Amino acid sequence: MEPVILTVNGTTRHLFVAPHRTLLETVREDLDLTGTKHGCELGECGACTVLVDGTPILSCLTLTVDVTDAEIVTIEGIGSIAQPHPLQRAFGEYGAAQCGYCTPAMILTAKALLDRDPDPTDEAIEEAIAGNMCRCTGYLAIVRAIASVAETNR
Amino acid sequence: MTIDPHHGIVGKAAPRVDSLAQATGMTRYVDDLSFPGMLHGKILRSTQAHARIVSIDTSAAEALPGVHVVLTGTDLPVPFGLLPVSQDEHALAIDKVRHVGDAVAAVAADDPDIAQRAIDLIEVAYEPLPVVTTITEAVKVTDEPIHREPPRNNRDREMSLEFGDVDAGFEAADHIREDVFFYQGNNHAALETHGAVAVVEEDGRLHVFSATQVPHYLHRILASVLEMPEGRIRVTANPTGGGFGAKTDVFSHELVTAQMARITGRPVKIVLTREEVFYAHRGRHPVLMWVKTGFISDGAITAMSFKTFLDGGAYGSYGAASLLYTGQLQTVTYRIPAYRFQGVRVFTNKPACGPKRGHGTPQPRFALEVHLDKAAEELGLDPITIRKRNLVEPFTSTVNHLRITSCGLSECIDRVVETSGFQDRYRNLPGGRGLGFAVGAYMSGAGLPIYFNDMPQSEVMLKVDRGGGVTVYSMAADCGQGSTTMLATVVGETLGLNPSELVLVTADTDLTPVDLGSYSSRVTFMAGNAALDAALKLADLVLTAVADELNLDPDVVSLGRGVVLAGDREIPWAEAVRIAEAKWGLLVTTGTYKPPKDIKGDYRGAGVGPSPAYSYSACVAEVDCDRETGHVSVERVWLAHDVGRAINPLLVRGQIEGSVHMALGEVLMEEQAFRGALHSGPSLLDYKIPTVLEMPQVESIIVESIDAEGPFGAKEVGQGPLLPVIPAVVNAVHDALGIRIDEIPVRPEKVLAALDDLERGGDGRYGPTDLPNYTFRSPQRVDPPPETVTV
């Protein structure tokens, strides 16, 4: 076990983690931030996406000990049921979540895109979420939801 | 009698009631649960495709510090199977293993690393047995069948049925066409892998949480395999991260998690890896098909003969039903005056197949719709005309005794043909582009339950609190399709209450009355009707009480949005329910739904196919094909679906778009294929699910035929829209390139092979030619219902 200091959703956490523990395991199992999902643990589905210094990365491929100097943001860090992020609201309004399992990763990926490019084209949205698999919606409602938030940025 | 919505709730596009929980990461899927002292379980899986288990040595695993329990097959000896006719599985293999990935042993330990190490320490000695992996091999006589009981070699099940005089029908035909098709198997690939957590509660009862679509069936099978009374077990179905049929069976990990919790007294969790999901499978059957149809020259069908050969994998699962589904629903779209269906399902040493979206019908639908496309060409008809010539009429009975009621198929066809410009653009698109057309139909719930009984298929209970709050109790399991939102919408519409303000208690065997589960597209129709029934009774109690209280004629008392309208007065709902509780006591109502009894025929096999209503779809697909690479890109899809009534158009559209996505995966790239008995790639890298970049523009067209028996006229939408997309794409490839790909998926290699054949002067076809050497027994003859029966 190694002592690590992690900054997650703005809170600094002191933890002991095994060196082979991934960030996915740490946020879900050590920090109880279970909003981060997983579908393959091999970097093939995108469901475990979190933001590290504002950039979407796959927490299943990231060792916790390698992100001790970064700002980590999970789905719990961008909004709550009391104060949802506009993307979180839009995903409901546009039917962009069915089973909801890919949704946290999709929203974080979309947030990183909109932070970088507040008014992306549909093509740019598609490029941004091309590493996030969704098995329910056929993606179209997801693109509409993200575009709707972009529209309010105009 | 259809009840028309008048509160503006049904028919309005609205978010799912749980959408904010999903979008904020609050929704609790099964792997999100943890309990104090929870152990982590792991299953050892067979590395042999077919072998006798000579010995299992678990001593080193048991001795490993941190290991609390190790189970093997003999610890759970009771066989099980979801269908009463297929009790051929064990929680862990006894005596022999039947496919790579079959569950052999299980451990529970303090942490996942220890559990993995313990699994690595279990030594299994196998004696390999002959391995069967193809339909052709599996129909042969063998000394070592995959299942000894019942003794029928590797044949799981056979059906042979004839409705009307098929030979006479062929005699009367001007033109007869035969085709052979193959549809490769594929996996649901729900994004969440399966998992279960079992907890022994304070009262000593066992509580099993599972990512399941069928909490009721899991409850029954847990009781049976664990040899415990049902009352000592509680099953909670967590919201699942996608189902599509994957989670409609009962699996090893659910049973061993429960047993290990029971033995240790500690909570135990097992969540499958993606590799294990491909071994648990229960996905689409690979099906080899032969179809022969007689036509008169105007395109009218005189008779059809259909044969199917299903590669079932190692266990029965839902296979007995899957087999019949490959034959039964052809008649639901077309009037077929005489029809013969012969099918066989075989066992092979591969993971068991089962139900996936469209259960058993996408394969024959692909075959039928491509076959009709070819027949139209030979008869000099266009693809629309040949279908329209044979279209089933509403309120009739099919030759195999299925009851057709509302049917918006004709309108679906007209709408996609018109919006796609099909008639002008078909055959006229420039190089490499093409259009294809097809239709489909699906059940709004299976007419019969899986185990024979006369009880309702769905039950809903409503309870009202003194503040006016209404709680809806239903076992319907939300696998992403939106069943919880549907229940809230139906109850909300009936009572004039905002769906988001209702309390929904779902999918828990302790708390909710039975619903059979989220399969066969049954929930909107059946649980929706049960909810409607309960809500109407509650409305009646409230309105009667208010009328009494105010000395009004009940006819002048009705429900408005959040109020009771009593003559010229508006009484707030909360006040009205207090009046009602004062009069009646506790306000609880129940509703039930049981399908009509007269929707099925009287023959062996008649139980599969009947439904209280069928949904209909029509599709036009536009493709752009690359002649040099064989790559097929689907550019645009028009899909019209007769959903009866759209309870929530947002969710209906979502099901259509999602169906198109899944269908495109199946037709172009997804396959659960094998190298011998080894999966060709049990990962989400090798198993190709289309990404957003493969997704075309989809024009979703909702057609409402207002079904007389559906809740507010609604029928299903979860499965039907998938069906026509697959043949529409294949027919579009023909329009684009002049080739016929009679085998799914349409890999680029196949396209090039067909183009090469065309170039060499062949017919430009790629697909199977031969059927296995198998003789079906002579068909059970069934008289068709009297001609022109109108229901």
Add this chain to the structure above:
Amino acid sequence: MLRLPPLRHEAPSTLEQAIALLAEDGALLAAGGSDLVPNLKRRQYPAARTIVSLRRVPDLARVRVDDSGTVRIGALTTLATIAGDSRLPIAIREAAGTVASPQIRNQGTVGGNLCVDTRCDWLNVPDTWRQAAEPCLKAGGEMCWVAPAKKDCWAVSSSDLAPVMVAFGAEVQLIGSEGQRSIPVEQLYRNDGMAHLAKAPDEILTEVAFGSHTGVRATYHKLRRRGSIDFPILGVAAAIRLDETNICTEARIVLGAVASAPLRVPTAEHALVGRTYNDESIAEAAEAARKLARPFNNTDLTSRYRKRMIPVFVKRALQELG
């Protein structure tokens, strides 16, 4: 949940320390981890003991372009950074932009992609699967299941950057216990799936560099099933110079993902150089590429199909440059 086997982790702050750690048994170098971690989770490296992360070593993630137009890309520069750097040739940016998925490009590095382990359908499989098959050559077994008659491993070079870097004549800098050296990217690879890198295990690739690309026309075409996520199953990198009379003066054509190393196709280059650049010379070059490569059935789509696609992709790449 699929997890990593227990491992040690070191994050030295100097290259010297990293080199020393890599000399130990079972040490594996990690840059972005997007190739290493899945391979470890699938238990492809049973001898692995320690992950040596380069993340604390300074100055490895810089892109520098000097006055002469020479480009130097630090090994830890992410693929996303490369894809978005307008100073770089478009072919290199596009090749970097086709790697895996956006998230992986945010993690994955230039050095990691150049060194990415060879892949094979019989090796890059989950654990139960691999135990169910007899171990292949690379997994410690007796023979290769893809080409059982031969005593070699044919796992596929799966880097998208390698072919374009070879096409640009790039060099890599390697630093190890024996000192520092620069070699052409072309010489970084060996056509051996077991050991595809011509570098010592304790040598670290720190930088890839190439000279001015003014006047170079280059492109990268990638075959894969989906527009994202998938590894290449054929990559064609082409870089040419044409003079004012449309004569091809220089050409490099490199095939990726059809062997255990990126394959340069001298015969195709000869078909172009010194001749008018037209459909005829392009067709000859495409045919030369087809003749050279012998893909095996060890990745997505059949080898026959991939072989057939070689001239198609070479032709399309070269036509784009005309």
